[in-house]
Amino acid sequence: MIDELDLLKKDWQKRDEHLPKLSFDQIHSMIWKKSSSIVRWILIISILEFTLPHLLYLIPSFNKNMEIYDKLGLHNWIIGITIFSYGVAFYFLFQFYRRYKEICVLDSAKSLMKKIxxxxxxxxxYIIYSLSMIMVIVILMIIGVYLNDDIFSTFSGLKDKAQNVSIEKIKISLMIGMGIMGIVLTAVMGGIYFLLYGLLLRKLKRNYNELKQLEV
Incomplete structure (x- = not known):
């Protein structure tokens, strides 16, 4: 049995001699190219994520739903949040572009690790900010419902369905429903972010670990 193992080891050693051996610089270059491609995809996805939602404004029913913010007295708040969101979104887009330009420069393994x-x-x-903004908007809507004195004019469809229900109960039901909707929407978006950005982040981490091994 031992003789057979020795023969197998010798056979693999002979095969290994014929395999191409990569130098440190070649491996580093391969990891650098993979990392650069990953960061480029992060930039592309973030740009698409920023531009695609704006296509919803072309849908009439979506614009009609946006009127609810005005009826809840959140018009100024939504404008403020929108301006703030645009500023933060452009900031992150600039940061992703900056990271892409940084990582495109072929540098030492240690420097590449820092960039990763x-x-x-x-x-x-960026993910934490995006998910937090969903909950902020939902919380504002809940506050808007709570402070609204004419809930039937805001949600006209409720007038026929809840004739014998008190305004307080309607408000509580709406606030609970919005809270659940916010949690579900945040969870769904978190799942999407996990699939898109999470996959790319895991690849970057793998590249980082490979570079770390090269430094040893």
Whole structure:
């Protein structure tokens, strides 16, 4: 049995001699190219994520639903949040573009590792911000319902369905429904972010680990 194992080891050693051996610079170059491609996809996805939702404004029914914000007295708040969101979105787009330009420069393994860490941190901050904004809007809508004195004019469809129900109960039901909707929407968006950005972040982490092994 031992003789057979020795023969197998020798056979694999002979095969290994014929395999092409990659130098440190070649491996580093391969990891750099993969990392650059990943960051480019992060930039592309973030741009699409920013532009595609604006196509919803072309749908008449979507614009009609936006009137609810005005009826809830959230017009100024939504404008403020929209301006703030545009500013933050452009900031992150600029950061993703900056990370892409940084990582496109072929540098030392140690420098590339730092750039990968910086990119992963930026993406994580962007995900946290995006999910937080969903909950902020939902919380504002809940407050708007709570402070609304004429709930039937805001949600005209409720007048026929809840004739014998008190305004307080209707408000509580709406607020609970909005809260559940906010949690579900945040979870769904978190899942989408996990699939899109999470996959790319895991690849970046793998590249980081490979570079770390090269530095040892």
């Amino acid at each position: 860490i910086r990119t992963r941190r930026t993406v994580k901050h």
